[in-house]
Amino acid sequence: MILNGTEIANKIKENLKNEIESLKKMDINPKLVVFQVGENDASTIYIRNKQKACESVGIDFELVHLEENTSQKELENEILKKNQDPTVHGILVQSPLPKHMKEEQVFETILPEKDVDGFTTTNVGKLWNQKTGLISCTPKGVIRILKEYDIPIEGKHVVIIGRSNIVGKPLALLFLKENASVTILHSKSKEIAKITKEADILVSAVGKPNFVTKDMVKENAIVIDVGINRLDGKVIGDVDFLNVSPICSYITPVPKGVGPMTIAMILENVVISCNRKITKKGVQHD
Amino acid sequence: MILNGTEIANKIKENLKNEIESLKKMDINPKLVVFQVGENDASTIYIRNKQKACESVGIDFELVHLEENTSQKELENEILKKNQDPTVHGILVQSPLPKHMKEEQVFETILPEKDVDGFTTTNVGKLWNQKTGLISCTPKGVIRILKEYDIPIEGKHVVIIGRSNIVGKPLALLFLKENASVTILHSKSKEIAKITKEADILVSAVGKPNFVTKDMVKENAIVIDVGINRLDGKVIGDVDFLNVSPICSYITPVPKGVGPMTIAMILENVVISCNRKITKKGVQHD
Numbered sequence: 001m002i003l004n005g006t007e008i009a010n011k012i013k014e015n016l017k018n019e020i021e022s023l024k025k026m027d028i029n030p031k032l033v034v035f036q037v038g039e040n041d042a043s044t045i046y047i048r049n050k051q052k053a054c055e056s057v058g059i060d061f062e063l064v065h066l067e068e069n070t071s072q073k074e075l076e077n078e079i080l081k082k083n084q085d086p087t088v089h090g091i092l093v094q095s096p097l098p099k100h101m102k103e104e105q106v107f108e109t110i111l112p113e114k115d116v117d118g119f120t121t122t123n124v125g126k127l128w129n130q131k132t133g134l135i136s137c138t139p140k141g142v143i144r145i146l147k148e149y150d151i152p153i154e155g156k157h158v159v160i161i162g163r164s165n166i167v168g169k170p171l172a173l174l175f176l177k178e179n180a181s182v183t184i185l186h187s188k189s190k191e192i193a194k195i196t197k198e199a200d201i202l203v204s205a206v207g208k209p210n211f212v213t214k215d216m217v218k219e220n221a222i223v224i225d226v227g228i229n230r231l232d233g234k235v236i237g238d239v240d241f242l243n244v245s246p247i248c249s250y251i252t253p254v255p256k257g258v259g260p261m262t263i264a265m266i267l268e269n270v271v272i273s274c275n276r277k278i279t280k281k282g283v284q285h286d
Numbered sequence: 287m288i289l290n291g292t293e294i295a296n297k298i299k300e301n302l303k304n305e306i307e308s309l310k311k312m313d314i315n316p317k318l319v320v321f322q323v324g325e326n327d328a329s330t331i332y333i334r335n336k337q338k339a340c341e342s343v344g345i346d347f348e349l350v351h352l353e354e355n356t357s358q359k360e361l362e363n364e365i366l367k368k369n370q371d372p373t374v375h376g377i378l379v380q381s382p383l384p385k386h387m388k389e390e391q392v393f394e395t396i397l398p399e400k401d402v403d404g405f406t407t408t409n410v411g412k413l414w415n416q417k418t419g420l421i422s423c424t425p426k427g428v429i430r431i432l433k434e435y436d437i438p439i440e441g442k443h444v445v446i447i448g449r450s451n452i453v454g455k456p457l458a459l460l461f462l463k464e465n466a467s468v469t470i471l472h473s474k475s476k477e478i479a480k481i482t483k484e485a486d487i488l489v490s491a492v493g494k495p496n497f498v499t500k501d502m503v504k505e506n507a508i509v510i511d512v513g514i515n516r517l518d519g520k521v522i523g524d525v526d527f528l529n530v531s532p533i534c535s536y537i538t539p540v541p542k543g544v545g546p547m548t549i550a551m552i553l554e555n556v557v558i559s560c561n562r563k564i565t566k567k568g569v570q571h572d
Contacts, residue, residue: 104415124414125407128451129390155476163462165414172458172470176449179474181481184458188465190441195467195484 002245003224003252005141008148009260013057016267020058023274030274031060032090032116032266033082037075037101038068043094050092053263059270062088072101076109083111089277090116090270113276116269118170127173134269139171141261142203142224143178151222151250154179159196161185161212161238162205167226171203192216204238212239214247223251226258288531289510289538291427294434295546299343302553306344309560316560317346318376318402318552319368323361323387324354329380336378339549345556348374358387362395369397375563376402376556399562402555404456413459420555425457427547428489428510429464437508437536440465445482447471447498447524448491453512457489478502490524498525500533509537512544 020030032054034047047063054061064078075097082088091114097103107115112122118136126133146153158175162168163186175182180201185192196202196216204212205226217223223245227238237254245251252258306316318340320333333349340347350364361383368374377400383389393401398408404422412419432439444461448454449472461468466487471478482488482502490498491512503509509531513524523540531537538544 121407121411121414125410128407128410128414128455155474157475157477157481169414169459169462173455176455176470176472179472181469181471181475183467183469184462185467186462186465188441189443189467191443195443198481198484 001250003145003149003250003257005145005252005257005260008145009264011148012144012264013053013267016264016271017057019271023271024058028274028277029060029087030058030090030270031062031088032092032270033062033064033088035064035066035075035079035091035093037066037070037094038098040096043096047094050263050266053267054270057267059267068098070098072106075101075106079106079109083109083114088114089273090114090266092117092266114273116266116273118269119166124165124170127170130177134272135174135265136166136170137265137269138167138205138226138258138262139174140265140268141258142171142226143174144265145224145252145258145261146201146222149250153201155181156200157181157183157198158201158203159183159185159199160203160205161189161192161196162203162207162226164205167205171205175201206238208238209236210238210240212244214240214243217244217247219247220249221247223248224258225252225254227254228259287536289431289435289536289543291431291538291543291546294431295550297434298430298550299339299553302550302557303343305557309557310344314560314563315346315373316344316376316556317348317374318378318556319348319350319374321350321352321361321365321377321379323352323356323380324384326382329382333380336549336552339553340556343553345553354384356384358392361387361392365392365395369395369400374400375559376400376552378403378552400559402552402559404555405452410451410456413456416463420558421460421551422452422456423551423555424453424491424512424544424548425460426551426554427544428457428512429460430551431510431538431544431547432487432508435536439487441467442486443467443469443484444487444489445469445471445485446489446491447475447478447482448489448493448512450491453491457491461487492524494524495522496524496526498530500526500529503530503533505533506535507533509534510544511538511540513540514545 051061082091091110107119112120115134118134123133158180160168163184172182172184193216197218201222203224209229209231225237225239229236235255337347368377377396393405398406401409401420404420409419444466446454449470458468458470479502483504487508489510493513495515495517511523511525515522521541
């Protein structure tokens with residue numbers, strides 16, 4: 001059975017749209033600001049997708065596009081302005097940044113309450129302590145698609161291939177919170193196939209086409225493909241979908257799997273940021 | 287082969303003693319402050335052990351013992367004073383705190399540079415990002431004992447039973463940093479024995495006597511016992527040592543395994559805190 005990320009994402013967006021209408025009646029106009037530095041075709045496409053998604057639910061969108069040779073300090077100053085701007089509820093910095101910048105330092109500049117990517121130390125710390133913070137969108141989207149399909153997670157053995165700060169590590173914490181047993185594998189792991197074959201839920205976040213082959217997957221496993229790889233002008237995942245899908249109980253396709261869920265979670269995080277503002281300080285007018 | 291924590295800890299302490307002598311020649315007197323609130327016999331023993339360890343290497347030790355009915359605010363104010371005191375290099379708050387206090391909030395009050403337990407969000411964030419911070423002492427001690435015995439970690443499958451913020455989670459990050467494959471199990475995990483039997487390195491941080499039995503351990507595995515349990519007036523670990531030890535390649539005993547390593551790492555963290563002070567701001571006189 002194919003886990004239809006587009007369908008679930010559309011359902012989530014429909015709900016957000018209604019919620020945003022209610023916010024607007026209280027004179028709150030949810031707004032996302034995205035920072036792009038330099039030119040990168042893939043980044044431009046990702047940003048355009050985010051913009052379209054925002055517009056489709058009624059979130060205001062602003063792109064701050066800076067030149068390649070912008071200094072890190074200048075970028076950070078622009079971010080600080082948006083931190084202070086009460087009309088802005090979410091701030092994203094599009095990765096990759098030019099090589100002369102330290103990404104982690106730049107991300108850390110974002111006010112945690114507006115950090116809709118969940119990358120700041122404060123939000124990672126909240127995830128660590130199982131407190132309410134803004135959670136990284138791709139990991140959040142993975143958990144959500146499983147929940148939307150009523151797939152039980154508790155007690156399951158989850159194997160995640162990939163240990164990045166953006167996907168692997170936060171996803172491990174989220175699965176632990178859902179009471180799964182969690183294994184993290186990576187490029188230095190040995191006997192990968194032996195371990196992945198034990199997985200009830202197998203997540204690949206490697207970035208290599210056809211990395212996950214049939215012999216790595218247990219019969220009736222659930223396979224989540226986080227990979228986005230370009231091959232011969234097509235976007236494909238990490239999983240050899242043709243051969244793996246027949247033996248799975250559930251599988252996410254690429255495209256139309258985790259990708260649209262990630263975008264839906266960005267929108268949701270912007271709305272969460274708006275709602276928190278209401279709960280914390282009473283309604284604030286933008 | 288038994289991994290002798292006491293012996294390794296003594297070696298580390300001997301080195302620290304020399305390092306501390308050099309610090310003292312620069313008029314820097316390393317100092318640890320421990321906060322205890324209320325009366326708890328186990329806590330009193332733990333604190334006394336820390337005090338003895340400090341004295342054995344030349345670290346000044348101060349116990350701030352507050353009454354059971356101290357308010358959280360009062361405790362936090364006392365911590366803030368030690369944060370500001372330049373003669374103090376390490377601050378520990380002995381757990382458990384009385385029930386009317388929120389431990390996490392109290393820990394968060396400690397200045398990250400003096401947080402020798404590595405519990406603050408800042409230090410967790412540094413561990414997450416593989417930056418240099420103060421690392422939680424028990425996980426650090428586990429990695430150290432393996433390294434001192436020249437046991438290779440890279441590519442090994444490590445299974446950790448226990449997902450606490452103090453042991454399981456930070457230890458998982460440390461093993462990932464060492465390029466091990468890492469599995470985390472816990473009370474809601476299913477088929478625990480099946481998974482632990484795959485472990486090259488098995489770590490138990492459960493807190494139940496004889497939890498790890500022979501049938502859960504692979505032949506020639508390395509077994510690390512983090513448990514400290516009191517049974518019939520004796521201190522024992524989580525592992526059924528008598529039956530498990532014959533099939534392991536290496537095993538830590540309890541006592542004299544991870545326990546003394548934890549204490550040695552506290553001392554090391556105090557010295558790291560002193561050294562940083564020198565590097566960052568030039569030599570400061572206490």
